[in-house]
Amino acid sequence: MVKRSLAVLVLGVILLYGWGGDGQARADQAKDPRAQKAEEAYQKAVEARRALDSTEEKLAVTKKFLDEFPESEHTASAIGAVFYYQGTDLGDMQGAVAFAEAIRAKVSDPEIAKSVDKEMISIYGEAGILPKMLAVADRLSAAGALDFGDHWTIITSALKADNWDLTRGYCGKARKLANAEVYRTEYPDRDLTDEDVAKAVKNREGMLLVSDAWARANQGELDAALSDFATADGLVGRSYIGAPEHDLNLYWGKVLLMKGDHQAAAEKLAVEGLIMRNDEALAGLKKAYVGTHGNETGFDDYTAQLHRSIAKKVDDFELSDYKGERRHFSDLRKDVTLLCFWFPT
């Protein structure tokens, strides 16, 4: 079976779906000559970007492609890349948004417009321009095209802007999409077992509950929020190092701090603060320590010890190198080892 691989660039993280397949397959589809040309130009731009090191040059190559082919099936992802290079990496959010809007204005094909609008939701959200983000969302929603991922993009933008009503409103809307039927419709190309779907739906329910509970806590409903966090704990997935996904423990710890439960807060914040080096979690950990000990004396020794005690031991594994030789990870380790996972984009 050929699985389609789809890489999505979000805030400097690439999420990869259905890998193990043939990423080139889409290029073989029959197309009109203009689309064929756009496809070739896009592949060339991606190839050129790969060879370049500087963000400015990568940006220029991507913009050149969009100027030449503003309307193609790659418009949305190219706009996303421009926003990442110019906005996130180089810090020119305004310029990046203006460029994206200019390209969007040139798109008339309804399917391409839809995919670009989805990208615009995340661009506006990331740039903190919520009224424009919501206007696009309303337009997509009226066309029945606002999927769970779009809802989630809006929720994370609302959370970042401390907009609790908006957060809760979209959590409510998204909950209607947290079911097996919708999930299967959203990923028609993926080879999903019932077990996969059930797990994904549980995770969706959990992530909405986490966000809604954090908004709730900020509206003063601390106890209700704590009870929701406990429920979400049984729903969301866990990373390899043992942290529940979607910042559950960060929010949970912060609400426990609001309640003055310093001991419990420290337990929740330890992995996020010390292993994932989340600044908010680390600050919360310090607050919890001061709450228990009265002052900051001994905090560094406390965290040094805590850090070692919560750190997960890495599993050994065996894989081949590019000479075809089997290697044990344990043989490659030194006093300090960086293990990273990547794929060529």
Place this chain on the structure above:
Amino acid sequence: MELPRLEALWKTHGNEGFSVVAVEATRDRERAMKFIGEKKLTYHFLENDEKNDVVRDTFGVTSFPTAFLIDREGRIMYHHVGFEKGDEVELERQILELSSDRGGRK
């Protein structure tokens, strides 16, 4: 963390008991080898298995790049997802801290 930026860290700290192991998740051998060659990367590269999907099944990694910094005892002391400018500064700080930390108390 972008792989070419790791080359500099590896060049600087490679003699001080520091190693880098990069696992390519998608078994895209052609592109991977081209990239490694073009960027002249010299640390350890491994390839994910078809039958034994270490990246997803063992480490549950679905966002890239993801990096784990591991100490002498095999403990994962630092976990990082994504790549943004300046990430390598924090990473180098963590490497130095772990290198000076000889297992017990400082």
